[in-house]
Amino acid sequence: MTAPLRVAVLGAGTVGREVIRALLDRPGSLRSADGARLELGGVAVRDIARAVAAGIPEALLTDAPAHLVATPETDVVVELMGGDEPARTLIAAALTAGKAVVTANKHVLARHGPELEAIARRTGAALRFEAAVGGGIPVLGPLALDLAANRFEAVRGIVNGTTNFILTAMASEGRAYADVLADAQRAGFAEADPRGDVEGVDAANKLVVLARQAFGRWLEVGSVARMPELVAGGLGAPGITGVTMEDIAAAAARGLAIKLVVSAVWSDDGVISAAALPSAVPLDTPLGRADGVLNRIEVDGVPVGRVAFAGPGAGGPATSSAVLGDLMAVARGAGSTWAGLAAAAGSFIANRPTASETFDAPSGARYPVLR
Amino acid sequence: MTAPLRVAVLGAGTVGREVIRALLDRPGSLRSADGARLELGGVAVRDIARAVAAGIPEALLTDAPAHLVATPETDVVVELMGGDEPARTLIAAALTAGKAVVTANKHVLARHGPELEAIARRTGAALRFEAAVGGGIPVLGPLALDLAANRFEAVRGIVNGTTNFILTAMASEGRAYADVLADAQRAGFAEADPRGDVEGVDAANKLVVLARQAFGRWLEVGSVARMPELVAGGLGAPGITGVTMEDIAAAAARGLAIKLVVSAVWSDDGVISAAALPSAVPLDTPLGRADGVLNRIEVDGVPVGRVAFAGPGAGGPATSSAVLGDLMAVARGAGSTWAGLAAAAGSFIANRPTASETFDAPSGARYPVLR
Numbered sequence: 238m239t240a241p242l243r244v245a246v247l248g249a250g251t252v253g254r255e256v257i258r259a260l261l262d263r264p265g266s267l268r269s270a271d272g273a274r275l276e277l278g279g280v281a282v283r284d285i286a287r288a289v290a291a292g293i294p295e296a297l298l299t300d301a302p303a304h305l306v307a308t309p310e311t312d313v314v315v316e317l318m319g320g321d322e323p324a325r326t327l328i329a330a331a332l333t334a335g336k337a338v339v340t341a342n343k344h345v346l347a348r349h350g351p352e353l354e355a356i357a358r359r360t361g362a363a364l365r366f367e368a369a370v371g372g373g374i375p376v377l378g379p380l381a382l383d384l385a386a387n388r389f390e391a392v393r394g395i396v397n398g399t400t401n402f403i404l405t406a407m408a409s410e411g412r413a414y415a416d417v418l419a420d421a422q423r424a425g426f427a428e429a430d431p432r433g434d435v436e437g438v439d440a441a442n443k444l445v446v447l448a449r450q451a452f453g454r455w456l457e458v459g460s461v462a463r464m465p466e467l468v469a470g471g472l473g474a475p476g477i478t479g480v481t482m483e484d485i486a487a488a489a490a491r492g493l494a495i496k497l498v499v500s501a502v503w504s505d506d507g508v509i510s511a512a513a514l515p516s517a518v519p520l521d522t523p524l525g526r527a528d529g530v531l532n533r534i535e536v537d538g539v540p541v542g543r544v545a546f547a548g549p550g551a552g553g554p555a556t557s558s559a560v561l562g563d564l565m566a567v568a569r570g571a572g573s574t575w576a577g578l579a580a581a582a583g584s585f586i587a588n589r590p591t592a593s594e595t596f597d598a599p600s601g602a603r604y605p606v607l608r
Numbered sequence: 609m610t611a612p613l614r615v616a617v618l619g620a621g622t623v624g625r626e627v628i629r630a631l632l633d634r635p636g637s638l639r640s641a642d643g644a645r646l647e648l649g650g651v652a653v654r655d656i657a658r659a660v661a662a663g664i665p666e667a668l669l670t671d672a673p674a675h676l677v678a679t680p681e682t683d684v685v686v687e688l689m690g691g692d693e694p695a696r697t698l699i700a701a702a703l704t705a706g707k708a709v710v711t712a713n714k715h716v717l718a719r720h721g722p723e724l725e726a727i728a729r730r731t732g733a734a735l736r737f738e739a740a741v742g743g744g745i746p747v748l749g750p751l752a753l754d755l756a757a758n759r760f761e762a763v764r765g766i767v768n769g770t771t772n773f774i775l776t777a778m779a780s781e782g783r784a785y786a787d788v789l790a791d792a793q794r795a796g797f798a799e800a801d802p803r804g805d806v807e808g809v810d811a812a813n814k815l816v817v818l819a820r821q822a823f824g825r826w827l828e829v830g831s832v833a834r835m836p837e838l839v840a841g842g843l844g845a846p847g848i849t850g851v852t853m854e855d856i857a858a859a860a861a862r863g864l865a866i867k868l869v870v871s872a873v874w875s876d877d878g879v880i881s882a883a884a885l886p887s888a889v890p891l892d893t894p895l896g897r898a899d900g901v902l903n904r905i906e907v908d909g910v911p912v913g914r915v916a917f918a919g920p921g922a923g924g925p926a927t928s929s930a931v932l933g934d935l936m937a938v939a940r941g942a943g944s945t946w947a948g949l950a951a952a953a954g955s956f957i958a959n960r961p962t963a964s965e966t967f968d969a970p971s972g973a974r975y976p977v978l979r
Contacts, residue, residue: 255911259757269756269948367754373912375746375754382753382942383738383746385640386630386932523894523918540626540925541744547894547916554911561757569948571753577640577940 242568243278245305247327248317249288252341252368253280255557256315256564257293267561272568275313281305306331313567315560316340325349332356332364339563341368341556344433347442347458350449351583357573358580364573365563370396370443371532373555374548375562380450380536381576387538389451393500393607394534395527396443398551399427399434400477400497404515405528408485408494414477426530437463437476437497440513444499448511451536452503453578454585461499462512462589466603473602480515484598493517493596494525498607502590511587517596517606523547524607613939614649616676618698619688620659623712623739624651626928627686627935628664638932643939646684652676677702684938686931687711696720703727703735710934712739712927715804718813718829721820722954728944729951735944736934741767741814742903744926745919746933751821751907752947758909760822764871764978765905766898767814769922770798770805771848771868775886776899779856779865785848797901808834808847808868811884815870819882822907823874824949825956832870833883833960837974844973851886855969864888864967865896869978873961882958888967888977894918895978 244260246253259267260277268274281302282288289295299305306314306327314331316338318324325345331338333356340346346353346369357364367377371394380389395401399421406417418435421427433439441461448456464472465479473479477497488495498516503509518525523545527533532550537543549555563574575581592605615631617624630638631648639645652673653659660666670676677685677698685702687709689695696716702709704727711717717724717740728735738748742765751760766772770792777788789806792798804810812832819827835843836850844850848868856866869887874880889896894916898904903921908914920926934945946952963976 259911267757270950272948373755374915375750378754379746379750382937383749383933384744384929385936386638386929538929540630541929542920542923542926544745544919545917547918549913549915552913555913558755558757558909558912562754565756565948566753571942571947572642576942577643577936579641 239273241274241276242312243276243310244313244315244564245279245281245311246277246315246317247281247302248319249280249282249291249293250317251553252556252560253317254291255553256317256560259557259561267565269565269569272565275564275568278310279305302327303330307334311336313337313339313564315564316342320344321348328353329356332360332362335360335362337363337567339365339560339567341366341560343369343439343442343446347445350445350455351581354581363567365566366446366574367563368556368559369446371534371546372550372552373558374532374534374546374550376534376546377446377450377574381574381578384538384541384544385577387541389503389536389538391500391502391537392447392451392534393498394532395496395524396499396532396534396550397434397440397497398530398532399431401527402426402530404477404480404495404497407482408489411482413482414480435476435478437513440497440499444501444511444513447534448501448509449581450575452501452509453581454509455581455583456509456511456585456587460511460587462514465514468597468601468603477515479600479602481600484600484602487599488517488596489520491596492520493606494520495604496524498524500590500607501587509585509587510590512590515604517604519608610644612645612647613683614647614681615684615686615935616650616652616682617648617686617688618652618673619690620651620653620662620664621688622924623927623931624688625662626924627688627931630928630932638936640936640940643936646935646939649681650676673698674701678705682707684708684710684935686935687713691715692719699724700727703731703733706731706733708734708938710736710931710938712737712931714740714810714813714817718816721816721826722952725952734938736937737817737945738934739927739930740817742905742917743921743923744929745903745905745917745921747905747917748817748821748945752945752949755909755912755915756948758912760874760907760909762871762873762908763818763822763905764869765903766867766895767870767903767905767921768805768811768868769901769903770802772898773797773901775848775851775856775866775868778853779860782853784853785851806847806849808884811868811870815872815882815884818905819872819880820952821946823872823880824952825880826952826954827880827882827956827958831882831958833885836885839968839972839974848886850971850973852971855971855973858970859888859967860891862967863891864977865891866975867895869895871961871978872958880956880958881961883961886975888975890979
């Protein structure tokens with residue numbers, strides 16, 4: 238019998254609660270055949286009373302995450318707080334102490350990926366982050382494992398459910414952006430402060446993580462283009478905040494859908510072009526048909542060709558699948574999400590892609606056309 | 609420096625030639641950062657002169673595969689001969705000797721999976737077979753790794769490119785089965801003896817391998833339903849051999865496409881229903897739109913929901929991606945394709961699925977409708 242791995246969960250939001258419930262309810266099934274058993278050792282939250290009300294046993298709760306990370310009682314840290322600090326410091330502290338970390342935090346990875354990867358490689362601690370892109374859809378692992386023999390030329394996809402939900406509703410119901418956004422906020426599909434989603438920051442973060450797996454580079458997230466060009470010159474409002482229902486209708490008249498598409502393309506001279514831009518995609522393609530909160534990621538590799546991954550890109554249950562899968566991988570000693578890939582160089586500045594075809598929309602935006 | 613892993617390739621057909629070329633041309637890039645280097649030690653073929661003419665160095669060639677497997681010079685065996693014997697015996701011999709095996713052979717796995725898994729588990733040799741389903745599409749690995757925390761309820765998909773090519777051409781060109789099949793044979797999309805594909809045997813083999821990963825059972829391949837029910841009672845011709853262009857036209861008039869769909873469903877009482885049947889799927893769904901030689905596999909898991917994998921399901925380059933990825937996994941010591949899953953029970957008899965909705969076609973076949 239191997240000693241159990243004691244898991245500390247930081248954050249008890251939508252995903253955290255699902256992970257905690259699985260660890261409490263299914264301790265047997267979460268032990269892989271040749272892995273150590275996973276045991277929930279503690280949960281760090283900001284508001285203990287609220288966590289108790291949500292059904293988390295009080296004996297497991299603490300409001301001191303740094304202590305929970307540092308205690309020798311913790312073997313593995315699951316970081317589900319999101320945001321920059323204190324998440325970054327806690328992840329770095331765990332890895333420095335040689336403790337494996339599982340995180341869904343694309344924000345931290347996109348900004349501190351090089352630092353965290355360097356610490357993990359130095360101490361030998363595993364850093365796993367399948368849940369950071371595409372919710373429960375397996376894509377980061379397969380890029381490093383099953384597809385490891387490929388040279389990737391491009392990766393693109395729809396990776397933000399909130400903006401795709403808004404654009405889909407604008408298109409199907411002919412309603413204005415602000416109106417649909419307000420509805421999405423009421424329904425819980427958009428946050429009270431929606432800027433991270435609608436301005437394309439979340440999508441850009443995810444693209445940085447995808448590019449790390451596909452190209453072996455940590456892109457500077459600020460270099461990912463998020464503002465569409467304007468017909469009159471210069472750049473427009475970030476993400477989907479400038480997309481109008483007239484733009485969507487005019488695109489549809491040409492057989493195109495406006496989607497927030499992330500795209501990173503590798504050129505032979507080692508340049509990566511990267512964008513998280515509202516883009517025009519043919520309505521009769523899988524990307525054009527990926528509606529609502531579905532995510533879809535496509536990779537072009539040699540020799541494999543184009544492979545696509547699709548499914549629910551958000552939500553507590555779907556995302557908990559990736560977090561729990563990563564925990565089981567840690568229990569088996571499977572290492573980091575980059576698996577056998579070489580160490581990635583950091584702070585790589587991406588170029589703005591040049592579109593070979595554009596769609597000049599009524600709002601004055603010039604959207605790239607991606608066929 | 610770890611000693612290189614010496615690879616023996618059995619078979620130099622479409623896939624084998626791509627694998628051999630990659631091992632000869634890219635020895636550096638096929639070594640993962642923390643894995644041993646892969647070195648081509650020998651290639652076993654039936655016809656040495658033909659292999660030399662195809663550009664394989666004569667010094668590597670032998671027509672004695674058993675000797676190549678047995679020699680202490682071979683560390684890893686890549687079996688790409690296909691078919692039952694001698695593939696089964698060679699794989700079993702390699703695993704018995706503790707040598708890792710990478711294979712694309714769904715025929716052998718579907719018939720001898722329990723025996724081969726038992727040998728691999730006993731000797732600790734890795735058995736990897738990502739290429740057996742979906743060509744280069746990663747699906748077997750992700751089921752056992754990234755999705756390991758899920759309980760799977762169903763797996764279905766289009767996994768045979770030949771039949772999908774034929775059905776797509778019949779639908780789009782309004783031509784008869786025999787006519788399209790003859791064209792497909794001339795174009796190299798169908799074999800001279802096409803029965804393995806058109807009678808659904810290849811698809812059933814792949815379903816057995818998928819079900820092993822999803823449900824932890826090796827199904828008895830003969831229990832996978834391949835003959836559609838007839839309206840008049842009894843069973844019709846196997847696979848797509850009885851599908852007429854009138855059937856396809858009548859289905860299209862109802863918004864349905866006829867596709868050879870594999871499907872395995874787990875019910876709570878431990879029963880698995882499995883079929884590789886021509887089925888009616890709505891034209892406006894991803895399965896209904898998966899045309900030509902594309903493959904698409906969908907899995908329904910709890911908690912993840914429905915995840916889909918799509919891409920080129922056949923062809924030398926695409927399939928070599930999976931074989932080479934498996935070789936890199938072997939070099940890293942990543943174990944078998946079932947990863948941490950529990951040992952699978954063998955010879956599990958599947959039930960014939962009962963369709964809740966059927967389409968009575970002009971030919972007299974009663975196709976299940978899969979929505």
